[in-house]
Amino acid sequence: MQEIVFFISHHAVLVGLFCIVIVLLLLVELIRIRRGSFYIDPQKTVQKINHENAVVIDIRPTDMYRKNHIIGALSISAAELRNNPEKLEKYKERPIILVCETGEDSRKIAAIFYQKYYDAYSLKDGMRSWNKADMPLIKE
Template sequence: MDKLLEFAANHWLLVLALVGVIVALIANEVYLQLQGRDALDPEAATRLYNREDAVFVDVRDDNAFVSNHLPGAVHVPQSHLEQHRERLERLRGRPVIAYGEAGGIARVVASMRGMGLEPVYQLRGGFAAWRDRGLPTEGRG
C-alpha cells in the first residue's frame, strides 16, 4: 500500500488521468442507459403500432422523409419541432414512436414529452434498423 501511495504522489498526473478516464466511462454508460430507456426495437414498435394505434413521427429532413418513411408516419423535422407544436399536440392520447435515421434522438423525445405527449418512445436504431429488417416503408424509395 505504501508503494501505491508513493507512486500516486510521484505520478499524480497519471493518477488524475486515470480517474478522469474512469469518470468518463461511467458517464458514458449512464448516458447510454438513459438513451435506451424508452427505446423500442422495430418488432416492439410494430406491435405497439398495431395494437395501440401508435403513431410514428419521423424527425429526419424533408428529402429523407419523401424518399422513404415508416407507414403512416407524421413528418416533423427535428430542427422545426417547436414550429410543429400544434400538429404534435393533436397526437395526445396516442403512443408516439419517434425516429431519426439511426436512433439517438433522446432530446427530441424529451421535447415531445415537454409538449404533453405521453408515452413517447424512440425507435432503437432508427429508420436504418427498420429498413435493415425488411419491414414495410412508404415513399419514393
C-alpha cells in the same frame, strides 16, 4: 454489532466516502436506464402501431422522407417540433414514436416530449434498424 459501530466511529471519513461512491453509482445507473427507456425496436414499434394506435413521426429532412418512410408516418422536422411542440398535442393520448436516420436526434426529441408527459419513444438506431429488420416502407 459492536465491531461495526467501532469501525464506523474510527473510520468515519472512509465510510462517508464509501456512501458517496454508492450514491454516485446508483445515480449513474439510473441515468443510464432512463436514457435507454426512450428506445423501441422495430418489432415493438409495429406492435404499438397495430395494438395501441401509435403515431409515427419522421423527423428526417423531407427529401429523405419522400425517398422512403414507415407506412403512415408523418413528416415533421426536428426543428419544427422543438420550436412548436404543440403540434403533437392532439396525439398526447397515443404513443408517439419518433424516427430519424440513426436514432440519436429522435431520442433527444423523445426525451423532450417525455418530460411533457407524452408516451414518447425513439426508434432505436432509426431507419437503419427498420431497414435491417426488413420492415415495410413506402415511397412518395
